[in-house]
Amino acid sequence: MSAVISGQAARIPEGEVADPILKARGVVKRFPGVLALNNIQLELRRGEVHALCGENGAGKSTLMKVVTGQLQPDEGEVTYKGQPVHFDTLQDSEAAGITMIHQELNLVPHLTVAENIFLAREPKKGWFVDRKKMEADAQIFLDRLKVNIKASDLVLSLSVARQQMVEIAKALSLNAEVLIMDEPTSALTESEIDQLFAIIHELKRQGVAIAYISHRLQELGRIVDRVTVMRDGGYVWTKPFDEVTVDDIVAAMVGRSLEQQFPERVSTPTDELIFEVRNLSGVRNCRNVNFTLRRGEILGFAGLMGAGRTETARAIFGADPKTGGEVLLEGEEITIASPVDAIKAGIAYLAEDRKLNGLSVKMTVKENITMANIEAVVRHGLIDKAAEAQAARQSIAKLGIKTPSIDQVVRNLSGGNQQKVVIGKWLFRESRVLFFDEPTRGIDVGAKFAIYQLLDQLASEGIGVVMITSELPEILGMTDRVVVFHEGEVSGILETRKTDQEEIMQYASGVKRMSL
Amino acid sequence: MASLDSAIAHEKRSIDRKAIIQKFAALAGLVLLVIAFSLTSGAFLTMSNVVTIALQTSTIAFIGIGATVTIITAGIDLSLGSVLALAGVVAAMAAQMGVPVPLAFLIGVATGGVCGVFNGLVITRLKLPPFIATLGMMMIARGVALQITGARPVSGLPSSFGTLGNDSLWRVLTETANGFPKIVFPGIPYPVILMAVLAIIMAVVLRKTPFGRHLYSIGSNEEAARLSGVKITKVKIGAYVLSGLMAGVAGIVLMSRLVTGQPNEGVAYELDAIAAAVIGGTSLAGGVGTISGTIIGAFIIGILRNGLNMNGVSSFTQMIIIGLVIIGTVWIDQLRNRR
Numbered sequence: 001m002s003a004v005i006s007g008q009a010a011r012i013p014e015g016e017v018a019d020p021i022l023k024a025r026g027v028v029k030r031f032p033g034v035l036a037l038n039n040i041q042l043e044l045r046r047g048e049v050h051a052l053c054g055e056n057g058a059g060k061s062t063l064m065k066v067v068t069g070q071l072q073p074d075e076g077e078v079t080y081k082g083q084p085v086h087f088d089t090l091q092d093s094e095a096a097g098i099t100m101i102h103q104e105l106n107l108v109p110h111l112t113v114a115e116n117i118f119l120a121r122e123p124k125k126g127w128f129v130d131r132k133k134m135e136a137d138a139q140i141f142l143d144r145l146k147v148n149i150k151a152s153d154l155v156l157s158l159s160v161a162r163q164q165m166v167e168i169a170k171a172l173s174l175n176a177e178v179l180i181m182d183e184p185t186s187a188l189t190e191s192e193i194d195q196l197f198a199i200i201h202e203l204k205r206q207g208v209a210i211a212y213i214s215h216r217l218q219e220l221g222r223i224v225d226r227v228t229v230m231r232d233g234g235y236v237w238t239k240p241f242d243e244v245t246v247d248d249i250v251a252a253m254v255g256r257s258l259e260q261q262f263p264e265r266v267s268t269p270t271d272e273l274i275f276e277v278r279n280l281s282g283v284r285n286c287r288n289v290n291f292t293l294r295r296g297e298i299l300g301f302a303g304l305m306g307a308g309r310t311e312t313a314r315a316i317f318g319a320d321p322k323t324g325g326e327v328l329l330e331g332e333e334i335t336i337a338s339p340v341d342a343i344k345a346g347i348a349y350l351a352e353d354r355k356l357n358g359l360s361v362k363m364t365v366k367e368n369i370t371m372a373n374i375e376a377v378v379r380h381g382l383i384d385k386a387a388e389a390q391a392a393r394q395s396i397a398k399l400g401i402k403t404p405s406i407d408q409v410v411r412n413l414s415g416g417n418q419q420k421v422v423i424g425k426w427l428f429r430e431s432r433v434l435f436f437d438e439p440t441r442g443i444d445v446g447a448k449f450a451i452y453q454l455l456d457q458l459a460s461e462g463i464g465v466v467m468i469t470s471e472l473p474e475i476l477g478m479t480d481r482v483v484v485f486h487e488g489e490v491s492g493i494l495e496t497r498k499t500d501q502e503e504i505m506q507y508a509s510g511v512k513r514m515s516l
Numbered sequence: 517m518a519s520l521d522s523a524i525a526h527e528k529r530s531i532d533r534k535a536i537i538q539k540f541a542a543l544a545g546l547v548l549l550v551i552a553f554s555l556t557s558g559a560f561l562t563m564s565n566v567v568t569i570a571l572q573t574s575t576i577a578f579i580g581i582g583a584t585v586t587i588i589t590a591g592i593d594l595s596l597g598s599v600l601a602l603a604g605v606v607a608a609m610a611a612q613m614g615v616p617v618p619l620a621f622l623i624g625v626a627t628g629g630v631c632g633v634f635n636g637l638v639i640t641r642l643k644l645p646p647f648i649a650t651l652g653m654m655m656i657a658r659g660v661a662l663q664i665t666g667a668r669p670v671s672g673l674p675s676s677f678g679t680l681g682n683d684s685l686w687r688v689l690t691e692t693a694n695g696f697p698k699i700v701f702p703g704i705p706y707p708v709i710l711m712a713v714l715a716i717i718m719a720v721v722l723r724k725t726p727f728g729r730h731l732y733s734i735g736s737n738e739e740a741a742r743l744s745g746v747k748i749t750k751v752k753i754g755a756y757v758l759s760g761l762m763a764g765v766a767g768i769v770l771m772s773r774l775v776t777g778q779p780n781e782g783v784a785y786e787l788d789a790i791a792a793a794v795i796g797g798t799s800l801a802g803g804v805g806t807i808s809g810t811i812i813g814a815f816i817i818g819i820l821r822n823g824l825n826m827n828g829v830s831s832f833t834q835m836i837i838i839g840l841v842i843i844g845t846v847w848i849d850q851l852r853n854r855r
Contacts, residue, residue, distance in 0.1 A: 319743060343745040357743055360736035362803040371733055372744040374726040382724040425744065 019046050021209045022067065022098070022178050027076035029062055036062045038234045040076070044178060044209040049200060049223045051241070052213045053249055054230035055471075060213050063230070064180050068093040068100050080178075099176035101167045103183040109156035114138035116155055117170045141169040145199050161192035168199060179203065180211040185219060186305050190509075197223050215470070217246045218505065231255045254473065262477035263452050267459035269297035269480045273331065274464045275433045280325030282315030285488040289325070293433065293464045298455060300475040300496070301468040303485030303508050309468045310352055311488070313435040317342045317349035329433065343372055346432035350422050350439060352468075354415075358422045361411040365403050366392040368410055368421050373429040395424035400450060416447025423454060433464035440474065452478055472501045486510045541848060542796055542812045549816065553823030560826055567684075567702045573818030574707040575766050579785055580792035580810045581718050582762030585755050587793055588722070590735040590802025591639065591646035593759045595631060595653035596766075597785035601778070602661040603628040603767030608670040608677070608777025617676045621768045628764020629757050631657055636753030650756075654786070661779040670777030680706050681773030707769045711811075714765065718758075719807040731755055735802025791838070792817055795845045816841065 022044040029037040037059050044050050052060050065071040067078060069087025077084050080096060087093040090100075107116050114135040115122075123130045123137065138151035147165045155163060164184060171179050185193050200210060200223050212224060220227070220241065227244060229236040229252040236252045254261060275293040280286065285308040293299050301309040314320045316327060318336040326333055329345055336342045342349070351357030360368055369392050370377055377387040392406040399420040403413055410421055419439060426434055436455065440448040455478065459465045469475060475482050476496060484492045484507035492507035492514040506512040554561040579596040586593040607624025611617050631653055638649040684703030692698045722728035730751045733741040742748050766785075771777050794800065795816055796809030817838060824834045 317743070339743050340745045340747060349743060351740075351743060357737075357739045360733050360740050360803070362736040363732060367729065367732070371729075371741070371746075374729055378726055382720070383726065383729065 020044065021046050021081060023079045024063065024067060025076055025079075027063065027066055027073045027078070029059075029066060029071060030074050036233050037066065037073070040230070040233075040235045041238075042067075042211075042228055042235075043238070044211055046177070046209050047204050047207045048225040049204060049210045049212050051220050051224040051227045052211055052230065053217070053220075053227055054253055058230040058253070059233040060230055061182070062233075064100060064182070064211070064213070068098055068180065094174055094176075097175055097177040098180070099171035099174050099178070100180040101164070101171065101182065101184065103186065105160070105163050105167055107155045107163055107166060109154075111155060112151065113142070113149060113153050113155060113158075113166050113169075114151035116166060117141065117151075117173050137173070138169070141172045142166075144172060145169055145202070147195070147199075159192075160187045161189070161196070164188070164196065165199070168203075176208065178209045178211070180213070182213045183215065184212070185214060185216060193219065217249055220246075229253055250473075261449075261473065263449060263456060265298075265478075266456050267296045267298070270295045274329070274462075276326075276328040277316060278326040278328070280312065280315060280327065281323045282311060283321050283323060284315075285311040286315050287488045289490050291483045291490065291493060293466060295462050295464070296459055297480045298459050298465045298467060298478055300479035300482040301466060301485060302470075302472065302475050302482050302504050305470065307485035307508065308488035309485050310437055312485070313349055313437060313466070313468060317347060317435065319349065343429060343431075346430065347435075348372075348426035348429065348431035348433070349435045350419075350426065350437060352437040352441070354418055354422060359410050359418055361418075362409060364407045364409055365396070365401065365413070365421055366406040369395045369424045369428055372425050376428070391428055395421075395428060398427070399424050399454065414447070415443035416450065419443060419447075419451060420454070423451075427458075431463070433466070434458065435466045435468065437468045438470065439467065440469070440471070472504060475504065476501065484508050486513075542809060542816070542845065545845070546812055546816055546819070549819050549823065553819065553826070557823065557826040560823060564699075564702050565822070565826075567705060567708075569815075569818050569822045570708040570711075571705045572822065573814050574705075574711040575770055575785070576788050576792050576817055577711045577715065577811055577814040578762050578766035578769070579789035580796075580814045581715065581807060582759035583786065583789040584793045584796075584798050584805050584807060584810045585718070585722070585731065585762075586646065586759045587790070587798050587800060588731050588735045588802060588805045589752060589755050590738070590800075591752070591755065592650060592790070592800075593635065593756065593763075594647065594650040594786050595635060595657055596759065596763045596789050597782040597787075598654045598657035598661070599628050599631045599760055599763035600767040600770065600782040600785060601780065602631065602657040603764035604771035604781060605661050605665050605670055605767075605777035605779050607768045608673060608771050609664065611673050611677050612670055612777075617674060617679075620677070621680065621772075624768040624771075625761055625764035628760040628762070628767065630760070631763070632757035632760025633753065635760065636756035639756065640749040640752050658779075658783075665777065665779045667779060669779070671775075673775055673777075675775075678772055678775035680710075681769050681771075681775075685709060707773070710765070710769065714762070715807055715811050722807060727751065727754060732803055735804070737803075788817060791842050795842060797849060 020043045024040060024042040027037050027040040040059065040063055042063065054060050062071065066073050069089050069092050079085065080098070085096065087096070108119065111119070117138045118134050123133045135151040142149050142151060145165055145168060147162070149158065149162055149165060155166065158166065184196060188196060203210060214220065224241045226238060226240050227249060228238040229249060231253060232255070236255070272295040273292055274295045277289055277291055280289040285306070289312050291299070301312070303309050311320065315322050316336070318338045318341055327336060328334070329347070334345045336345065336347070360371065366388060370388055374383065377384050377391055379387070389406055395401065396403065396406065401417050401420045401424065403417060410418060413421065439455070440451050443451070455465050455467060467474070467479060479496045482494050482496055482499070482504060483490055484494065484504055486508055487510065491510060492512065494504065494507070503512070559565055579600065582596055583593055603624040606627045607620045610620035610623045615623065635650050635653050638644050638652070639646050684705045686701065687703030688700040689697045690700055722731065730741065730746045733744070733746055734748060734751060738748065767782070770781055792813035793805060793810045794813070796806065796811070796813030798805030798809065820838055820841065821834060824837065
């Protein structure tokens, strides 16, 4: 081991004496134009739950990919059980006992639990799969987790929580000694989280080292032993959880006050109502929703995953059917049966998953920008090339989209620029109310600031802005009021400057409820 | 201002260059084929053979254009060959019953359009995958064609029925000393003119109209297109109607050339059409494809068949070679896209 590296590393007193099973030191990973990991260190001990905290883009996932062999570090080293290791693929690290459970579960829905657990390493009898042995073995691992799942069940018949249990059972079957869990609770209900934590305690007792990535800082106290904080690809500190508060962690993650993270607001709310929703209900997870939006205001939608924020926006936009309620734009009731109606009325919905619902990534910047309003550049039934190019150039200039040309295929742009293209599409349509669903997800910190500035600018121009976000700092930093959702209903509407993360979470988790 | 202009000019140049390179691969293949065949066979590059190739290629081109339109939407039309036969025999039966020939042709083409409406409705209303819907239509149209003709060729047609498929524009004839006509210039066959006109119209529709843009956006990302206000149902039905109309055109041209209605004509032609589109750079995943590419693809298939015939290569070997060409071109295309 290099003396130079250990010499300059921060001293972690107990760290050296306890039993570290996995260590990363001085890890550097560069992507074109980005320093994704800058001299990172991490140390996992047997039988500990080690939380990895940081904002989106802080480098947590990149670090985990380096540890599991999905990415190769440019500098630094990883040691496993005291030996420097070099994994070429995920399979290599799995074989060595390091298993990662991804946020998006990697199970094959049409196969059974047992088939999933032993996928690509099925026990065989001659040339055939030994189904009996496979199911019996799978059942042993399931039983060890004390979960009521049958090995012969089809995965698609299980809830997300139970599918996650199957992933854990699969990890056990791989003799995992290090388990990496990425946002394991984001799709779970309270009681399912209790069950998961019981399993984590059990794994801990068996000596498994667990790296636990979560944005839900409040729940860390129930299972976590130590915390490592990362920020913008750099290492901040590692501390025992007992010695820090949630506020300490947040401060370390953000690294700067909210004022620096968000732009000075230019727009100011007026009393003029531009948009109103009364008693709206939809077929999916949206019941009796009421809220108003004033000119110049940025309205936030907060809530846990699956609370009905996206569903409400989609119902308003006509992307999903409504079952009742009224939508008023500038005081007049409008009927929206489909996205076509909503777009005509001037309402836009910028979908949560850009690549899935928002962009045509195979098409060019120009074609995406004019997609929702192609009629505006049509002369005598044909698309006017010059007019379309001009429209695209104006959007690029106004939004600061960085692209080599208007004919660049959108797939080749960065996340932040892709998001700006989507915004450009709706501005070209001259939309009057815009619903932004997780507008800064998956884009880097600098680009986030630009998006915030843009939202503020739109609000100041009199365009209605609704921001759906799971990042509470975004709610606090950018919005004037916040509509909190809980299980498909509005549980509270709060003045942003009179509230805090804690109060919002109380409404989001259903502890508190306003009578509206 | 000058710098902005030069920036735009530069941008334009780089785009043009890229587009040229993209098209170049297939076009270069076409040129190489022509060179190779003209070296191996003296009869290949004669005026009459060039006209023959163009005539033979026109059928693949018509249905290839239809296939391109549906594949761009990430769909497929397997009913092209059967619809071609149905449209042709309907036109022939109408002419046989005394309907004026131009009107009979229109009825034939319209029959193709009706099949397209049916395909479109099954795909958008019953929400069946295009593969299944058009597989069903492939059997239905063929069955109807055989049923209404009693599986017999429709003959006894007025001679004007054969004009579209057999006559040419600007044919120059002289009389030889013993009174027989001698062809000085074979002229441009009507099917070839029709192919050029329809290809240009369809290229404009795809590249210049909102409908064309919507076809690409549906193929690229249907949900994004829907959330952008694209009327998915209408556009998709439109795509299958266009495909059916093109099959109808191919049907009347082919039957006109034979001056009979053949209910067994066009079996498996849809595979030639799909091959032409794919060789020309259309992606089966949707969102990508051009008419010019498909025309080049159609000519590659047409010239391969013609040239191999002239060199005495058996039709079985021809099938093997064309199969390899399809695999090879698409592989090269994927390598290029993967970078």
